[in-house]
Amino acid sequence: MFTAAAESFLRQAREIQEEELRRFTARVSALLQGPEAGPEAVDGLQRLHLSVAATKYPRKLDGKFVEQLQTVLCSPKSPEQIQVLCAAILREMSPCNDLVLSCDEIQDTKLLSLVSSVLLAQGSRGEVAAVGQRVVQGLERRLPEGQSARFLLPVLANVISLSPGSLTEEQTNVVSKKLADWLRYASIQQGTAQPSGGFFSSPRTKQPAPITEVDGAVATDFFTVLSVAQHYTQDQWLNVQAFSMLRNWLLCYGGKELDTLNPGASAGGDSSGTPLVPAPATPGRLLPPRERLRDKAFEYCQRLVEQSTRRPLKKEDGDLQKACLIEAVTIMDIICKQDSSYVCRAVSCLKILHSRICGDATYARALLPIAQFFLSHSKQAAVDSDAIYKHLFSDIPALLFHNPSLAFEFVQFCKDNSQLFTDSSSIFRQSFPNLFKFLAWNSPALISEFVDLLPFLLDPGTAIEIFHLLLDLPCLTAALDIQLRCDTEASLELLPEYGVPELIRAAALPASEKAGAEPAGKPATCLEAFHHPLYRSMFQYLLRSRAAPEDAPDSLVPLRQLLGSLAGSPRVVQCAETVPVLLELFFRVVAEFADGSLINQLVVLLLQRSDQLYEIPAFKEDVYRVLGSNLAMLCGLRPALVVELSTEILEFSGAVSNIQSKEAIFTHLAWAVGEYLSVSHDKRCTVEQITRFFETLEAVLFEITQLRPQASTPSCAPRAISVLMATLTKLAARSQDLIPRVSMFLSKMRTFVQSPAVTSVYCEEDLEEILIRATELMNLLKMPSVAQFVFTPPVASTRFQKEVNDSLPLALRMVTQLLEPAAGSMPV
Amino acid sequence: MGSTRLEILGPAGPLGPCSPAEVSLSLDEVRVLNTSVPLFSSRQVASQCQLLQASLGRPSSPQLPQLPDEPVSLQDAPGGVFQMPPGDPFPERVTVVWLSVLALAFALVCEPQENLSLAEITLRRLAPRLLLSLRLVGPGADVLLRPDAADGLLDRLLPHGQMLFLNERFLQAMDRELGLKVSR
Structure with missing residues (x-):
């Protein structure tokens, strides 16, 4: 962003060769030696400073010259501008080996400050201590006429901070x-003013006011x-x-x-701690x-x-x-x-x-x-002092979430006092919905602060509400936008009659008390909707200042749809980008304390909420990815949930549309079914249950591989097809009556990958992979006892999270090699 | 408090003087801090600034407007504050307060406990004075070639990195000492 002239200077300064720099230094040196260092010397020093400062590589200046810079700096005869430039060059070169500078003999306080700046920049404890001694000495003694301690105190401040x-x-x-x-x-x-020395100025000094x-x-x-x-x-x-x-x-x-x-x-x-010295006592x-x-x-x-x-x-x-x-x-x-x-x-x-x-x-x-x-x-x-905390945590974020400095300081305050959030009944802990307003509005500046803060807000009592809050965070940004605009309108109306404190109270009033007549029918704009009976309670819930798990409206879907018009707003998009990070962190923290019931609750919610997200395509895609992998993690933590939540899981995994819209979640769920629906994980798992899951997933796979090719529907992810085949095979291995059905199904995959409708939508490598996988699984099922062994992972697995099918390929390939030692057509 | 440092950032990197390094660092570490750190934090400020501009629905202007004689209004100048974790790249945690004026950004790198209100005031005072005395929006190259002017200003408003509680009259006195005519 420099002008052409500046760009050119910068380039020259960066590219200057050692020899040229040496010659230039010699010229500056000569100018400094002259009887009176004039504008030419100033210009030379300025250019020299640039050539030292503009590069990140250390510039080597001649030792003699560095010495000269120090002499000129300390000489009382040198003009101030020259001294400042010498100091700037020496600072820029720090740490500098050729430094002989010392502040011991300097009497002039201004010069002492300048020399100190060079010494303190060296980064050596010894130099810092020496400067400290000298400055305290200066402050202690009576300074000579015309000298001021004013120049010394900042040096001392720097010394003590270093x-x-x-x-x-x-x-x-x-x-x-x-x-x-x-x-x-x-x-x-x-x-008094410095006498200007004007011809007509009166020599008599005025009485000081x-x-x-x-x-x-x-x-x-x-x-x-x-x-x-x-x-x-x-x-x-x-x-x-x-x-x-x-x-x-x-x-x-x-x-x-x-x-x-x-x-x-x-x-x-x-x-x-308690002081040793008693309180300040008698004034005397x-x-x-x-x-x-x-x-x-x-x-x-x-x-x-x-x-x-x-x-x-x-x-x-x-x-x-x-x-x-x-x-x-x-x-x-x-x-x-x-x-x-x-x-x-x-x-x-x-x-x-x-x-x-x-x-x-x-x-x-x-x-x-x-x-x-x-x-x-x-x-x-x-x-x-509860009233003080209560006011701070309930009123201030709700009113001033849009003040970036306050938001930063507020979140810092929470971080500095994170122990306050450990008491779940406290004012602090209860106010987390308010704290999320700061993040929703100022997400780029606050995301890293919230990464630190979130673990302190999470416990079994808040996890569910915070899960919803995180998924609705961009929606909250949009709602805050509407609130702010409504407040601005309201304050403009109130302005002539009320003073500022009234204004704040008015802004804090619930919307119902501000809106006069109820507008009839559906609101035309978001602003109208803010006070509209259809939406008011949803807005109030989303913008609540305290935790209120029991007040949640049945659904925020209408509100999300209403706020859809703001989904493209840059602030909303920025906020949406922070959600996946926090969601990952959420699951990591929750996994540490969640019990079976909380895990089940989360899995049910996760499946439900995957249908109820704010309409930002990239945001949804990211959230599905995080939810998918963490769904697998939760199932790994508690395999029994596959049996306990079979209704919800069957409902989700039986819907073909979920493969297309929520592939990440679907694939991880199908994998978890294959992995954990087993008697070895839960004694309650019955053959009927396995068959029900098998039939549901079989129908899905049938629909996407056997029916779809005829219609011109979009393709499904090859990963989903592959996982479905593997899951069906795993279930069949546990209930061996199903083996003929799955073998037959797998054998039809060759026709699937060869049909022209399929080859036009899927890429060749994917189809080849699908076929290889199908062949491998078929081979495995030819040895049912081996299959059962391969597909039953040790229960006492400590891994919380597995990659889909991470254990499979090796076993599959080994079996294939055993069965088809001369299989030339199968790449291994 | 004594180690607040100012950086002037253009998209090409830091331009400003950078002051003291931490004690207890090796010589090489001091050198790295003095050179790489401003570059690093300038990128962070640039990205924060762009994000803020975007959130306000303003395009970030890539071109420097050529208005050398117009007084620059800081009324709506975007600014902000963010924190950098220890070791990334400063050895200790720091708070960066920044202010964007025209196509430039000014940033104060503060210790975490410092008075951020004062840092914002200091930055709002430094910015117009630096613009004026370095002619930052002019066609010349004063920004690169007048370290003495920058140091002179910093030595008054942020002496040795120390932020000062200066009321307007003190500030006027300081401007008089510097011979600056800042429009009020």
Whole structure:
């Protein structure tokens, strides 16, 4: 996507030969040595940077030149742009063996930051520690005139995130003390403008004005990131940086113990637990640095919560207010984990906050850290926070499923707290239909998150409902689309009269309360149908926010048909593509806990639902594939189900149409019948049952091989024909009266494959395979006792899932060879 | 928090500066991270972006519109967030916040616990400034040849990968320092 000029530059940079690069480097080197490095040197360095950055292969630059880059970088005489470019090239070359750079002697804080960027990019723990030492030193001492710690603090933030063990206990105390001061005691007067030096500008500096709040009111308390000024002082900049790095700092060093300067130390280790130091006590006593920082940080967060009530003059500051609120609540949670004496104050502050923002959808993302806080501390504080969780899990997904960031954070929250879903009666577990709305609407971004989450939602109580939900997921996407459009229409009507909170409540109302007069007759559009009595209960069920297995309507078929017009919508199609993945996972997880009754239920449902899928051809095809192979898996887990569910299985496998429309399921089912309908798997299996199955499948095979060739009907999958022949043979081997019938049938296959109607629809290789298989099976049946042995697999098989006929071919071929040692016509 | 990194992605791959690597990696691993990783995540962002555009029923425009002087509106710019599992390709789990402007995408690679609201704000501030000072939609090749301009911006808005809670006035002060005239 580059312009032609850029493409050309990129190509040149990638293709430059070593010799040419060497000559170019020499020219840049000469330019840098000149008395004043000008635009030409800048241009040279920029091009050099590109040639190093544009390729994934390491570029070798001359060692002398690399040395020169470092010298120029550190020289106070070099122009800033040149320094920045030298640093960029050195960073791009990292890890670099020729580095002699050190930040020990650098006094200028801006330059120190630049040099640090090169050193930290090297990926060496030693360098990180050295930079950390130097920066803390810089913060500790009084900086020379004109130098600001503002450039050092981000370096420190980077150091602790790369290697928290780089600082000693003493050093963390120094920084904690500084951070507390910057947070709490930044100037509450505005800074002054840099004198412009204009000819007419007055030399007299104006009296500094007090800072204001985001709504324009004069600030009544200390400075925070939400304080507004025309110009800012250095300590106000430091206040911003201190708050920006505060969370990570507390996670690294706020807890009671940390192995500082220990190479094995890891970031943000578990720092929960009861504190050794008692609660911040009398105001007069000076607290140790870590406790003091905690205290000031807590006050800061409380002030931010208070400041978030103000209506900002600038819209962008509204977004920042919300981000600050999220940060403040998260920090309060961390502080309370590190010192439980803060819990009471935090609880009362956050309860008030929650009741203030819970009706305002624009604050929805802040509800997550609040809920997280109460999950961590409500037990200790002995407060009932069920209302908070209930609101979060029942109202928010239903209203805001279409907000991608919230959806992501919500699902992350569920993943982080997956233990909540183990209690099946809990608010969390019951709300899974709501969680699926996030997936239905945002499937590409959330599919991998749901792969992690789904196992926690599944148990014997939810499996059936989740099975339906997964199969109806694209349908849910379509229904959400309709809901969203209806809500938009409704809110447009409501807008003039109501404020925002009313709007949210109105959107959450059941459709019945919104729709006034009942429209008569069939609805013309999906939007009309949303409020129509014919469809309302189906919409409500599909869009339910809590598990409701008993409320399921008899059938959602009319709704699926209604929503058929949305089946081509890209969002629906994207969602449909995620279903096979989740369905596979579903069966894998369910197989681990399912008992006989659940397995039977699932098999019956599977056969039923295969007729009731949302009409997207590719989706149906994929789902059949997954259902087919997992049907075989379930039968393998519980072979007795073939006998127990014989009515349902006979009904399904007796329908020729199922071979054409649902070949994957049909073939696996026919295979399972041949494999498991046997006395060795279930003592209840009778000869009559075997005969009934035999006759049903025989009729099907007859219809597709003996009748069909005359009519011009589409072909059936050769795999289905092959499996049907094998299943009939297996059943005959177990009830030997049937052997003559199947042998006769198999012998007719030669005529089948040769009929002109057949050869025109099937390909030659397939027909040949069918014939080979038929011949092999016939041969096998000539030795009934061998056949019985071959077709009775060991019952104690541990394999859950078998490929159709995976054990057969070898045995068949062996028998064929025994019987027809000179069979030249049969490829073996 | 200190290791948030910005990537500017065009369909041809990453263009942006990539900052610090993880400690405790071998030299070769650092090199691989610095070069292959942006490529890898850029593909993920590109595909997420295309999927989102498709779900909104918009065709993803393959051509860069030539509007160098028009202010770019971020009002409806599509964006999103997704996670990459550990080792695929970053050693630790990361969250990618992205924003698509015209035919480019900007992505912040964050640690999982970071404040995503702040990441979105940061990205929305960086994008127009990068477009402006690198003339990303212009006919030239500044995007490739002005790493100093990109670094200057990043050093203010995302110093050493640290996201900042900047209100509008702070941002204006920063723009003044950089000599940027961003339309508001």
